[in-house]
Amino acid sequence: MRPRALITATIALTTLVAGATVPAQAGPPRPTEPPKAAVAVGYGGAVSTVDATATAVGLDVLRRGGNAVDAAVAAAATLGVTEPFSAGVGGGGFLVYYDARTRQVHTIDGREAAPASMTETSFVNPATGRPYAFDEARISGLSAGVPGTLLTWQDALRRWGTRSLAQMLTPAARVAERGFPVDETFASQIAANQAAFGQFHSTSALYLPGGRPPAVGSTFRNPDLADTYRLIAKRGTGVFYRGEVGRDVVATVQHPPLATTPVGTWPYPIRPAGMTMGDLADYRTRFPEPTRSDYRGLQVYGMSTPSSGGTAVGEALNILERFDLRSMTPAQAMHHYLEASALAFADRNRYVGDHTSQAVLRELLGDAYAKERACTIDAAAALPKPVAPGVPDGAYGGCSTATVADTRDDRKSTTNLTVADRWGNVVEYTLTIEATGGNGMVVPGRGFLLNNELTDFNFAPTQGTAPDPNLPAPGKRPRSSMAPTIVLADGRPFLAVGTPGGATIITTVLQMLVNRIDLGMTLPEALAAPRASQRNGTTQAEPAFVTAYAGGLPKGHTFSETAEIGAATGIEFLPGGRFVAAAEPVRRGGGAAAVVDRWGRN
Ligand code: GLU
DSSP: OOOOOOOOOOOOGGGGSTTTTOOSOSSOOOOOOOOOOSEEEEEEEEEEESOHHHHHHHHHHHHTTOOHHHHHHHHHHHHHHHSTTTOSTTSEEEEEEEETTTTEEEEEEEOOBOOTTOOTTTTBOTTTSSBOOHHHHHSSSTTOOBOOHHHHHHHHHHHHOSSOHHHHHHHHHHHHHHOEEOOHHHHHHHHHTHHHHTTBHHHHHHHOGGGSOOOTTSEEOOHHHHHHHHHHHHHOTHHHHTSHHHHHHHHHHHSOOBOSSOSSOOSSOOOOOOOOHHHHHHOOOBOOOOEEEEETTEEEEEOOTTBSHHHHHHHHHHHHTTSOGGGSOHHHHHHHHHHHHHHHHHHHHHHOSTTOOHHHHHHHTOHHHHHHHHTTOBTTBOOOSSBOOOOOSSOOOOOOOOBOOOOOOOOOOOEEEEEEETTSOEEEEEEEOSSTTTTSOBOTTTOOBOOOGGGGSOSSOOSTTSOOTTOOOTTOOOOBOOOOEEEEETTEEEEEEEOOOTTHHHHHHHHHHHHHHTSOOOHHHHHHSOOEEOSSSSEEEOHHHHHHHGGGSOBTOOEEEOSOOOOOEEEEEEGGGEEEEEEOSSGGGOOEEEEEETTOOO
């Protein structure tokens, strides 16, 4: 990889305020997007998100003395406005937090939960006895889980923040009200969902004005969402989990807001489902212990179940630690990365779900187990895929390479952010509504989309005669791949990274860590480098990965090319309180990294 120049940037919040940069002309001035950069180096705190406006909001909170948790919540709430097809109060997510005072890593599981009415066969069509097609399940009430995002924000602020939820919702409400410029990504995400969005009066009124996506460059406003944020700011989260916003969520799931004159056609019936106010009232965030894996002297902390992110990344790292990647050619190192990832995915698919026991999770993250798994890797050839899962039973020594029918894939939406403050606190937060556009239903009058997270359950058993850990059940949370990760060196932050991308999240986080820790790339290089995702089948790869590495890989690798994988953010912590904040230079239109003070005056 050729080193990329480090570009520094600060982002002026003033550009969010209408008028600041617009020449005098008739009509109200238009808000503009703050300038953005993929890399920022400096002091005083750092923010990286996929969106310049969200980064600017987070940075402003840090500048005014808020801490990393405050800034993360304000930025996430803003992403709910500017990245509404990926995240928002209609969805869920996972937050990992390093507390500088106690030097502890904590997590919040704000994953959506299945309503009490869900059963193991909820995604099987009773008329045919077969699982629904993905889109048939997605665009329905059935796919919507009880949202966890708002409680995640509140709980994070109450435990570790210094500002109120009301304060941290205010900038996002302002952005929703004043509007922001429609960019390519925003318009194309609507266009890709046009047929689904067009079925609902609420969604088409917001996102298909005049029957088509808003023009690139036009100002997009969401006054209903501004009002929803302000209502929550005034009355608290009870208005969502026990009050009128919740009633509207439930009504949307039970009676999808079908348009009398749909825009376009949709090939499936749109089914209601049984989420109730009781389901909303019963929802709780959880605070699981983070996963931990020690890798080449570093401590890697991640997200435990119901995400498989922490265990899969951790297991793959434990496998990789048994090889000296630094002494290999980059292509050989990538071979081992791909193989370790396939092995970890076989185990993830077999063993990891919301109800996996702590004992199994401990075994999956144990070095003895990694040793048994690592011995199956052949330096001279790729293993035939799919590889079989191992047996994490505490009795190790064998080296099984049998293949097994496996795999089902997740799609890609979601968003990620990384924030650090001047006191050394760090937040890595991945939040989502699952597919781009969630279940397609904007809650009428409230301005946000519902998630389709429950389609992350397996619709039917995938593990042959072995139990499937990820079948639906009442109150259960679907298995996720989200992998917000904080890496410590001697107990102090070294690196924080995360990304969207469905199941490719696990491989992207793993690859960024290998790139940075083993291949000697800087963090911005590690993010920008071409990606490949091996999930126990054909390797999905960006064309540049195939060009860079395929010639040097041993035999047996097969690739399917895909334009881009993930949209990562990260921060590296340098000596003396210096930060390197990094975002995507190109993928998904490029992200926005910023530091509070790039000259180190703080
Ligand atoms: N629903 C996915 C998960 O939890 C994330 C979707 C995405 O990133 O696109 O793993």
